[in-house]
Structures are given as C-alpha cells and as structure tokens.
Amino acid sequence: xxxxxxxxxxxxxxxxxxxxxxxxxxxxxxxxxxxxxxxxxxxxxxxxxxxxxxxxxxxxxxxxxxxxxxxxxxxxxxxxxxxxxxxxxxxxxxxxxxxxxxxxxxxxxxxxxxxxxxxxxxxxxxxxxxxxxxxxxxxxxxxxxxxxxxxxxxxxxxxxxxxxxxxxxxxxxxxxxxxxxxxxxxxxxxxxxxxxxxxxxxxxxxxxxxxxxxxxxxxxxxxxxxxxxxxxxxxxxxxxxxxxxxxxxxxxxxxxxxxxxxxxxxxxxxxxxxxxxxxxxxxxxxxxxxxxxxxxxxxxxxxxxxxxxxxxxxxxxxxxxxxxxxxxxxxxxxxxxxxxxxxxxxxxxxxxxxxxxxxxxxxxxxxxxxxxxxxxxxxxxxxxxxxxxxxxxxxxxxxxxxxxxxxxxxxxxxxxxxxxxxxxxxxxxxxxxxxxxxxxxxxxxxxxxxxxxxxxxxxxxxxxxxxxxxxxxxxxxxxxxxxxxxxxxxxxxxxxxxxxxxxxxxxxxxxxxxxxxxxxxxxxxxxxxxxxxxxxxxxxxxxxxxxxxxxxxxxxxxxxxxxxxxxxxxxxxxxxxxxxxx
Amino acid sequence: xxxxxxxxxxxxxxxxxxxxxxxxxxxxxxxxxxxxxxxxxxxxxxxxxxxxxxxxxxxxxxxxxxxxxxxxxxxxxxxxxxxxxxxxxxxxxxxxxxxxxxxxxxxxxxxxxxxxxxxxxxxxxxxxxxxxxxxxxxxxxxxxxxxxxxxxxxxxxxxxxxxxxxxxxxxxxxxxxxxxxxxxxxxxxxxxxxxxxxxxxxxxxxxxxxxxxxxxxxxxxxxxxxxxxxxxxxxxxxxxxxxxxxxxxxxxxxxxxxxxxxxxxxxxxxxxxxxxxxxxxxxxxxxxxxxxxxxxxxxxxxxxxxxxxxxxxxxxxxxxxxxxxxxxxxxxxxxxxxxxxxxxxxxxxxxxxxxxxxxxxxxxxxx
Numbered sequence: 035x036x037x038x039x040x041x042x043x044x045x046x047x048x049x050x051x052x053x054x055x056x057x058x059x060x061x062x063x064x065x066x067x068x069x070x071x072x073x074x075x076x077x078x079x080x081x082x083x084x085x086x087x088x089x090x091x092x093x094x095x096x097x098x099x100x101x102x103x104x105x106x107x108x109x110x111x112x113x114x115x116x117x118x119x120x121x122x123x124x125x126x127x128x129x130x131x132x133x134x135x136x137x138x139x140x141x142x143x144x145x146x147x148x149x150x151x152x153x154x155x156x157x158x159x160x161x162x163x164x165x166x167x168x169x170x171x172x173x174x175x176x177x178x179x180x181x182x183x184x185x186x187x188x189x190x191x192x193x194x195x196x197x198x199x200x201x202x203x204x205x206x207x208x209x210x211x212x213x214x215x216x217x218x219x220x221x222x223x224x225x226x227x228x229x230x231x232x233x234x235x236x237x238x239x240x241x242x243x244x245x246x247x248x249x250x251x252x253x254x255x256x257x258x259x260x261x262x263x264x265x266x267x268x269x270x271x272x273x274x275x276x277x278x279x280x281x282x283x284x285x286x287x288x289x290x291x292x293x294x295x296x297x298x299x300x301x302x303x304x305x306x307x308x309x310x311x312x313x314x315x316x317x318x319x320x321x322x323x324x325x326x327x328x329x330x331x332x333x334x335x336x337x338x339x340x341x342x343x344x345x346x347x348x349x350x351x352x353x354x355x356x357x358x359x360x361x362x363x364x365x366x367x368x369x370x371x372x373x374x375x376x377x378x379x380x381x382x383x384x385x386x387x388x389x390x391x392x393x394x395x396x397x398x399x400x401x402x403x404x405x406x407x408x409x410x411x412x413x414x415x416x417x418x419x420x421x422x423x424x425x426x427x428x429x430x431x432x433x434x435x436x437x438x439x440x441x442x443x444x445x446x447x448x449x450x451x452x453x454x455x456x457x458x459x460x461x462x463x464x465x466x467x468x469x470x471x472x473x474x475x476x477x478x479x480x481x482x483x484x485x486x487x488x489x490x491x492x493x494x495x496x497x498x499x500x501x502x503x504x505x506x507x508x509x510x511x512x513x514x515x516x517x518x519x520x521x522x523x524x525x526x527x528x529x530x531x532x533x534x535x536x537x538x539x540x541x542x543x544x545x546x547x548x549x550x551x552x553x554x555x556x557x558x559x560x561x562x563x564x565x566x567x568x569x570x571x572x573x574x575x576x577x578x579x580x581x582x583x584x585x586x587x588x589x590x591x592x593x594x595x596x597x598x599x600x601x602x603x604x605x606x607x608x609x610x611x612x613x614x615x616x
Numbered sequence: 617x618x619x620x621x622x623x624x625x626x627x628x629x630x631x632x633x634x635x636x637x638x639x640x641x642x643x644x645x646x647x648x649x650x651x652x653x654x655x656x657x658x659x660x661x662x663x664x665x666x667x668x669x670x671x672x673x674x675x676x677x678x679x680x681x682x683x684x685x686x687x688x689x690x691x692x693x694x695x696x697x698x699x700x701x702x703x704x705x706x707x708x709x710x711x712x713x714x715x716x717x718x719x720x721x722x723x724x725x726x727x728x729x730x731x732x733x734x735x736x737x738x739x740x741x742x743x744x745x746x747x748x749x750x751x752x753x754x755x756x757x758x759x760x761x762x763x764x765x766x767x768x769x770x771x772x773x774x775x776x777x778x779x780x781x782x783x784x785x786x787x788x789x790x791x792x793x794x795x796x797x798x799x800x801x802x803x804x805x806x807x808x809x810x811x812x813x814x815x816x817x818x819x820x821x822x823x824x825x826x827x828x829x830x831x832x833x834x835x836x837x838x839x840x841x842x843x844x845x846x847x848x849x850x851x852x853x854x855x856x857x858x859x860x861x862x863x864x865x866x867x868x869x870x871x872x873x874x875x876x877x878x879x880x881x882x883x884x885x886x887x888x889x890x891x892x893x894x895x896x897x898x899x900x901x902x903x904x905x906x907x908x909x910x911x912x913x914x915x916x917x918x919x920x921x922x923x924x925x926x927x928x929x930x931x932x933x934x935x936x937x938x939x940x941x942x943x944x945x946x947x948x949x950x951x952x953x954x955x956x957x958x959x960x961x962x963x964x965x966x967x968x969x970x971x972x973x974x975x976x977x978x979x980x981x982x983x
Contacts, residue, residue, distance in 0.1 A: 510713035513674050516700040517707040518727035518778070528726070532717045 135217025224258030429496025479561025503537025624685025673700030
C-alpha cells in the first residue's frame with residue numbers, strides 16, 4: 035500500500051470517491067424503487083382489477099364501472115350448493131391428506147421400516163404425477179359406468195358400481211391422494227427436527243412408550259402438524275383441476291370450478307365470478323397468515339435448526355406391515371395412475387379386457403399429428419424454458435436483495451414477492467385477464483400474457499427456493515473475497531455464482547416443471563394462437579377420446595421426467611459443499 | 617516478506633458505529649504500531665468485532681477516522697470511505713470462509729490472482745504460503761475435505777499469500793478444540809513475528825490475548841476500558857471490569873486512611889477494620905478506594921510469614937482441586953476471598969491459616 039504521495043492529489047482522489055459513493059447511493063435507491071414498482075405492478079395490478087370487478091354493480095359490460103356496491107357478494111348466497119360442495123370436499127380431502135401424511139411420516143421417521151430411503155424418495159413421486167393426471171387416471175379407474183374397477187367388479191359378479199370417483203368423496207379422495215405427499219414432507223420435517231433427548235428424558239423418568247408418546251411426542255409435534263393442516267386446507271380450497279375433471283361433467287361445482295364456469299360461459303358473469311374469487315382469496319390469505327404465525331412462533335422446542343436423528347422404534351414383524359402401508363400409498367398415488375394412463379393410451383377403445391387387436395400406438399401418433407396438440411406441446415416447452423430462465427434471474431435478484439442487501443423497502447419486497455402464494459392461480463389469472471383486456475397494448479391472448487402470468491404466480495416458488503440456498507451461504511465467503519481485493523463483479527463470477535449454481539439450477543427446474551403443467555392460469559389466459567399443453571389435455575378430455583387424452587398426459591409426463599433426469603445428471607457435489615460451508 | 621516494504625501503523629480515532637438506535641462502538645481510539653500485534657479483548661457484544669470490521673471496510677462506521685500508514689481510509693467528516701477491496705488488507709475469518717468449490721491451492725491463490733499474478737511466481741508464492749502453515753501436501757485437496765484445524769491453516773495461508781501490509785483476525789481460533797487452539801496460538805504468534813506484519817486481532821479469550829499480543833485493548837459495551845501491554849493489563853487492571861474479566865481477582869473496598877503520592881502507596885481500611893497496603897500506580901486517590909488482588913498473588917500458609925503488613929489470620933472454608941491449580945476459599949473478615957495455589961493445598965478446611973499479599977500486587981482501581 036502506497037503510504038507516500040502528494041497530499042493534494044490524495045484529497046481530490048478521495049473527494050472523487052466520495053462523489054462516486056454518493057452516485058452509487060442514488061443509483062441504489064433508483065434501482066430499488068424500480069424493482070419494488072415492477073413487482074408491485076405485477077402482483078397488485080391484477081388484484082386491483084379483480085376487486086374492481088367484484089364491487090362493480092353498475093351497467094353490465096361497461097368499464098370502468100358506473101357504480102360500486104357489495105351486492106355481488108350477497109349473490110353468493112344464491113349458490114348455497116357451491117359453498118356446501120366446497121366445504122365438504124375441502125374438509126374431507128384435508129382430513130384424508132393429513133392422515134396419509136401423518137401415518138407415512140410417522141412410519142418413515144420413527145419406526146425401523148425396511149427400505150426407508152427408497153420409500154422416502156418414492157413419497158415425492160405423487161407430487162410430480164400431479165392432481166390433474168391423477169384425476170384423469172382415477173376417472174378411467176373409477177367412473178361409475180366405464181371405470182376399470184367397476185368393470186372388473188361386475189365381471190366378478192357384482193352389480194352397479196363399487197366406486198364412484200365422480201362423487202364428492204371420490205373427488206376428495208383423489209385430491210387427498212396427491213396432497214398427501216405434500217403433507218408427508220411437512221410433517222416428516224417436524225418429526226425429524228425433534229430432539230430425541232426430550233423423549234429419552236421422559237423414559238428415564240419412568241414413563242412408558244405410550245405415555246411418552248401421549249405426553250411428550252404429540253404435544254411437541256402438534257404445532258407443526260396444525261401448521262401443515264392449515265396449509266393443506268388452504269391448498270385444497272384453491273385446488274381446481276381435480277374438481278374440473280371429475281365434477282364438471284356431472285354438474286358438481288366447487289368454488290374454483292364455479293368461478294371458471296361463470297367466466298367461460300356465455301354470457302360470462304364477471305362480477306359474480308370476481309366476488310367468488312375475492313371471497314376465496316380472503317379466506318386463503320387468512321389461512322396462510324395463520325400458518326405463517328403458527329410456524330414462525332410456536333414450533334418452540336422442536337425446531338432448533340439442528341438435524342437430529344430421531345429415535346426409531348423397533349416394530350418387529352409389524353415393520354413389514356408398515357412397509358406395506360407406505361408402499362400401498364405410493365401404489366395408489368403414483369404407480370396405479372401412471373399404469374392406468376399407459377393401459378388406456380395404447381388401446382383403440384379402452385376396455386378392461388382388451389383383445390390383442392385392440393392395442394395400438396395410434397393415439398400417440400395422433401397426438402403428434404394434430405397440429406393444435408403439437409403446437410401446444412412445443413409452446414409449453416418453449417414457454418417453460420423462457421419462464422424458468424427469466425424467473426431464475428428475477429427471483430434470484432429478489433432473494434439476494436431481500437436477504438443480503440440493507441436497502442430500505444426490502445421487507446415490503448418480500449411481502450409482495452410472496453403474495454401470489456395466497457391467491458389461487460385461477461383467481462389471479464382472472465384478475466389478469468380482466469386487467470389486460472383494457473390494457474392499451476393489446477397483449478391479451480398472446481404468449482406475453484402467459485409469460486407475465488407465469489412469472490408472477492411462480493415468483494414465490496423461485497424466491498423460496500433460491501432463498502434457501504442464499505441462507506446457507508456464509509456471508510464471510512463473499513466478504514473474504516472483498517478483503518482479498520476482489521471487485522464486486524470478480525467476486526460474483528468466482529465466488530457467489532459458483533456457490534449459488536446448484537440452487538439456481540434447482541429453481542430453474544422447479545419453475546420449468548411448474549410452468550409446463552400449469553392449468554389454472556393458462557386455461558383463462560391462453561388465446562387461440564397461444565395454446566399450451568395442460569389446458570389442451572383438459573380440452574381433449576372434454577371433447578375428444580379418453581385414449582388420446584391419456585396419450586397426451588403421458589407425453590407431458592415424459593417431458594417433465596426427461597427434464598428432471600437431465601438435471602439430476604448435474605453434479606450434486608456442489609450442493610453438499612454449499613451446505614458444509616456454514 | 618520477500619520484498620522490502622514499509623509496514624504501516626493503524627490509527628483509529630474516535631471511531632463510533634451505530635445501528636439505528638443501538639450504539640455498538642462509542643468513540644474508540646487506539647493505535648497499532650507498525651509491525652506489532654494489537655488485540656481487542658472483551659466479552660461478546662462489546663463492539664470488538666464491529667471495530668475490526670470497520671477497519672477491514674466491511675462495516676461503515678458512523679463517525680471517526682481510521683488511518684493506515686498515516687493515510688485515512690475512513691474519515692467520517694470528509695466522507696472518505698475506501699471500499700474493503702481497495703484497502704490492501706487481509707483477514708482471517710471466524711468461520712474460516714474457505715471457499716468450498718475450490719481446491720486448497722485455488723483458495724490460497726485467490727488474492728494473488730486478483731492482483732493479476734500468474735504462472736511460476738503465483739505457484740511459488742502459493743507454495744511458500746502453504747509451506748508456512750505446513751499444508752503444502754494438501755494443495756490439490758478439495759477445500760471442503762479438510763478438518764477444522766486444516767481449514768484454519770488454509771485460511772491463514774490465504775491471508776498471507778499476497779503479502780498484505782495489514783492482517784486482521786476475527787476470533788480465528790474460537791472454533792478449534794482446546795489443545796489445537798493452544799498449539800495454533802503459538803504458531804500464529806511466531807508467524808506474525810516472522811512476517812513483521814501489522815496485525816489487529818479480536819478475541820474474547822484471555823489466554824489468547826495475553827500470549828499473542830504486543831498490546832491489548834480491553835473493550836466493554838462499545839468503550840475502551842484499558843490499553844496496555846499484556847503484563848500491564850494483567851498485573852495492574854485499571855477498573856473492576858478489567859480485574860474481573862482478565863483473570864480472576866479479589867476486590868476489596870474501604871476508606872483510604874493513608875496515601876503517599878511520591879511513593880505511590882495507599883492504605884485502606886475496610887468497614888470491619890481490616891487494613892491493607894497497596895499501590896496506586898499513579899492513579900488518583902479519593903476518600904474511598906478499591907484494591908484488586910489477583911487470586912494467584914495471595915499466599916496461604918499455616919506459619920506466620922515474616923512481613924509486618926498485609927498478614928491476616930483467616931479461616932479456611934473449602935478447597936477445590938482443579939488439576940493444575942487448587943482453589944481455596946477463605947473467610948477474611950466480612951467477605952470471602954479466593955486463593956489459587958499451584959501445589960496441592962497446604963491447608964485443610966476448618967483450620968485457621970495466615971494469608972499474605974505483597975503490597976505491590978494490591979492495585980488501586982480507578983473509581
């Protein structure tokens with residue numbers, strides 16, 4: 035370090051630096067205001083139009099509204115059946131999903147069940163199968179007339195139908211089957227983070243196994259399970275695809291499908307649909323707020339940030355029974371649906387006992403031959419890649435600002451970025467549709483609207499995934515580079531980017547997969563020239579053959595599986611390093 | 617190191633750091649003479665790490681001046697604040713901050729590459745730095761495959777590889793186990809002496825501070841409590857906090873009955889009539905005063921020592937065997953005193969014994 039030098043020259047140099055720093059501050063402030071404005075625009079602009087429509091009691095088809103009022107909300111009570119259906123389906127599916135999640139989580143974390151690791155990995159498969167595919171497959175299995183299960187039942191001598199998947203309980207069953215995997219992940223995390231010493235202390239004091247479970251284990255996991263219950267309930271309330279596929283043909287509506295119905299029927303009943311959307315959004319928002327409160331405060335003893343090795347009960351021979359229970363869940367929610375789709379897609383006309391001549395690959399050929407279907411598939415993949423790439427850049431920047439900067443307003447930014455999580459995608463898309471129709475630049479019905487919608491609704495997913503990785507990185511890794519003399523850009527290239535790479539790749543994959551299989555937002559926002567895959571599958575199911583639909587659903591699954599496989603080839607080594615840097 | 621360079625001194629003047637309403641550091645002033653090592657010592661939350669980070673440029677102070685080699689790198693009044701990457705310092709972090717995605721060699725080479733070194737000279741310097749910390753065999757190892765002690769050594773090699781003029785240490789040994797810590801303490805001190813680099817060291821560990829520093833600054837709640845050499849700090853604590861934090865001491869308070877400014881002596885009488893002779897170290901003497909006596913500076917025996925002052929008859933309460941030392945609690949008038957002896961205790965609980973302290977080791981504290 036030069037300690038000599040002309041004092042006057044030094045002074046000017048320092049004044050220059052001071053001025054530069056001043057400019058940087060201004061630049062930071064401008065950048066921050068811009069970012070907050072853009073995010074707020076993306077998130078709040080559609081919500082504003084949703085609210086406007088919900089309170090619009092003026093002349094129909096006149097915008098902006100000529101009068102405001104709450105009458106649209108009063109009209110909700112003209113549809114008690116929809117509200118009742120929603121409650122029945124939501125409560126039953128939540129209950130079932132929690133039972134699935136709790137039982138499998140308990141078995142896999144607290145007992146010596148065989149093949150634990152494999153089962154744990156298989157438990158996440160239903161999440162990738164998706165409720166839509168599950169609903170299609172279970173409809174092939176359990177439709178009262180044509181369902182395979184009922185065909186076999188009648189062949190065995192039964193009469194009528196043994197299962198009816200289009201009944202409220204049937205719908206709840208399919209929803210629960212696929213949400214069970216989410217409940218499993220949440221509840222097993224709670225069970226894993228409990229210090230086994232707390233239970234050991236109880237046993238040392240003389241309490242037996244059951245007393246310990248009743249007095250120590252359950253109270254400790256209760257807040258976490260309650261949190262999972264609220265989260266699952268909110269998800270079920272906003273779920274759309276299962277009720278659409280299974281309920282609509284029999285005119286069984288829950289609130290989300292009712293909203294879709296009112297928007298897409300002719301003439302549309304926009305204000306009523308908006309009022310329904312706002313009500314749904316308010317309830318979900320309250321639920322998720324409650325969830326956040328519960329999980330941030332009450333997991334008092336159990337979560338200490340340490341990973342414990344939970345105590346494992348020796349179940350003796352019973353462990354094979356427990357293995358059977360978990361395996362059966364995986365069978366029902368992953369293996370059976372996919373097998374059914376394959377079985378259906380390779381037949382000319384799907385029957386329970388196909389003759390050899392009935393088998394064909396025509397459905398796949400047809401899927402690739404129909405122009406609309408082919409374009410939809412291509413569109414989805416391209417849109418997925420663009421969304422994922424832009425999404426990672428945007429959410430990466432957001433996560434970095436929220437967690438690592440000291441800029442004022444980053445708290446607001448976090449709330450804005452996580453906000454779309456509380457709005458069902460269908461309701462959000464409805465707001466967007468309503469907003470973009472009046473937007474001066476004609477974007478409605480183009481890819482751009484879909485892209486903007488995807489970027490907005492998947493913002494929480496990206497921010498959450500990347501935040502997880504940013505939090506794992508010790509701040510001093512970057513500071514050390516700074517003290518070593520490296521500039522901001524040099525550090526970004528040599529330290530920050532390589533360390534964040536695994537997290538960014540994971541976020542890319544998650545956003546890509548979510549985009550390719552997106553239904554709720556796409557079904558309202560796609561135009562005739564911007565078809566995407568998942569709505570096309572639903573369309574095919576309503577208007578073409580089941581066999582073609584099954585083939586399309588399988589093609590989509592293959593696309594997603596290939597993407598996951600490509601990414602699993604990336605070295606996982608880095609992720610492990612990132613974690614050990616703490 | 618290899619080339620001759622001027623080693624700068626660090627001057628910190630009236631440094632204050634506030635976070636919102638919280639004052640972490642309040643008007644702290646100290647100087648690290650060129651080529652020496654100064655340690656900021658204090659309990660957690662005393663502002664020592666904030667001070668170090670402000671010198672590094674990782675923290676922006678609220679006011680004050682920081683100079684290196686006479687040149688201001690931070691000046692609150694004039695708005696000077698040179699970014700960390702342009703200060704030419706080097707730092708060893710508490711968490712080591714070893715980059716897990718690089719090899720040991722690449723970690724150590726980082727600062728040199730930033731300075732556009734390459735080829736043979738780069739290899740030579742990295743090798744030299746690794747040699748200094750005895751890690752040359754691990755150069756091609758992946759950095760994440762190292763033990764804590766090895767990571768510590770790599771962090772050190774990385775910090776010295778580009779011949780920085782100033783080295784900063786943020787509690788570098790706190791994550792090591794006790795035995796390794798004692799070893800590294802000596803190695804680190806040797807290395808610092810050999811390189812002759814100006815160092816600022818932060819720790820909460822007393823032994824570390826005493827063993828490694830030319831100068832110690834004891835901090836408490838954002839303020840400097842005392843500056844001095846290790847032996848000054850240990851033998852003549854200025855305040856009750858320093859007496860208590862730096863080693864263990866007995867504090868005795870009473871009225872001043874006699875004092876001699878020229879000889880630097882003082883005599884204190886406790887409320888229950890015990891009389892102690894002590895030394896003022898030139899500190900102002902008031903009507904009352906507190907003397908600090910290190911627990912190891914008290915001697916205990918069954919026979920009366922041949923001294924006419926500071927000899928008291930006490931009752932032995934209990935003795936605790938601590939391995940290298942024994943700790944004896946004695947009843948001394950109204951208060952209990954603690955005596956630490958190196959040998960096994962020569963007294964048994966319940967007996968009466970003679971306690972003695974040399975007046976020069978009973979230090980008057982500043983009020």
